[in-house]
Amino acid sequence: MIGYVLLPIFIVLALIILFSGIFTVRQQSSAVLERFGKFMSIRNSGLHFKIPIIDQIAGRINLKVQQLDVLVETKTKDDVFVKLKISVQFQVIKTNVYDAFYKLESPHDQITSYVFDVVRAEVPKMKLDDVFERKDDIAVAVKRELNQAMSDYGYDIIKTLVTDIDPDAQVKSAMNRINAAEREKVAAEYVAEAERIKIVAKARAEAESKRLQGQGIADQRREIARGLEESVDVLNKVGINSQEASALIVVTQHYDTLQAIGEETNTNLILLPNSPQAGSDMLNNMIASFTASNQIGEAMREKNEKAGMVRKPRKKDDNRDKDI
Known part of the structure; x- marks a missing residue:
């Protein structure tokens, strides 16, 4: 009777002991197996068996790439x-799982200590601007030091990165002001250069305009001189000398100018003599011009009468010949 009661209990215990001897190891990890507290073996991913109660899993090691961020x-x-954020990517070497498990108690603390040591040895040799420019050199120095130290413990340093550089707040504000002032300086230089280009272009345009204007004035005066020369030649042909012709032309141009000004209905320009003798001079010039004009008229009338007297006898002779 008692045997029938104890049998199921023994079966259950046997099954529990049997199943306790079966265990699995996940991918990218290893299990350290000990027997009575002594290292027995390292089991990798898959299904494994151990002696129940005698063999124990002392621990498991992660073989994935891990990252540790250290703020120094x-x-x-x-x-x-300045505060630097160093990111260390590391991994347990698969063949050195024993060293990684038994030689090093806390790998994160160990790596942090080496990072602090290297950074505080390298950064004080640099100025702040050099820290920003040579952050890759700092990362390389950290990686080199960590590889030398952590390889003995079964760890491989994959990569180290300086992910952040944060100076003191006042220094950062000063740097921003310096940067802003530098950009304003560059902007002012560009604006000044643009203004200079505008001034040079405007000066060149004005110079070209003045040149063309001068050329136009020269051509105008050349044509005026040619016209005056032709006018003097015409007047000389009717018996007026060059001096009288010049005076007549000047007076004629004077009155032509006054007439042109008078034709403008919206003009407010009034031409007045600017000296006490100007009135008498203008009167003398007018008298001289009238005298010259009368002389021209008399000369032309006499010339026309002489031409008429010569032509009339010829007409009478022609009529007489016709009567005969």
Whole structure:
């Protein structure tokens, strides 16, 4: 009777002990197996068996690439406090799982200590601007130091990155002001250059305009001189000398100008003599011009009468010949 009661209990215990000897290891991880507290073996991914109660899984090791972010505050060569964020990517070497498990208690603390040591040794040699420019050099130095130290513990340093550089707030504000002033300076230089180009272009345009204007005035005066020369020649042919012809032309142009001004209905221009003798001079010029005009008229009338007297006898002779 008692045997029938204990049998199921023994079966259940046997099954529990049997199943406790079966375990699995996930992909990209390893299990460290110990027997009575002594290292027995390392089991990789898959289904495994162990002796129940005697063999124990001491721990599991992650074989994936891991990342540790370390924030380091230090001082630069020009006495500026700055915070650097160093990202360390590391991985347990699959063949060195034993060293990674038994030699190093806390890999994160170990890596953090080396990062602090390297950064605080490298950054104080640089000025703040150099820290920004040479951040890759800092990362390389950290990676080199960590590889030398962590390879003995079964860890491989994949890559180190300086992901952030954060100076003191006042220094950052000063840098922003310097940057803004530099950009304003460059902008002012571009504006000044643009103004210079405009001034040069305007000066060249004005110079070309003046040149063309001068050329036009020269052509105008040349044509006026040619016209005056022709006018003098015409007057000389009717018995007026060059001096009288010049005076007549000047007076004629004077009155032509006054007439042209008078034709403008909206003009407010009034021409007046600007000296006490100007009135008498103008009167003398007018008298001289009238005298010259009368002389021209008399000369032309006499010339016309002489031409008429010569032509009339010829007409009478012609009529007489016709009567005969």
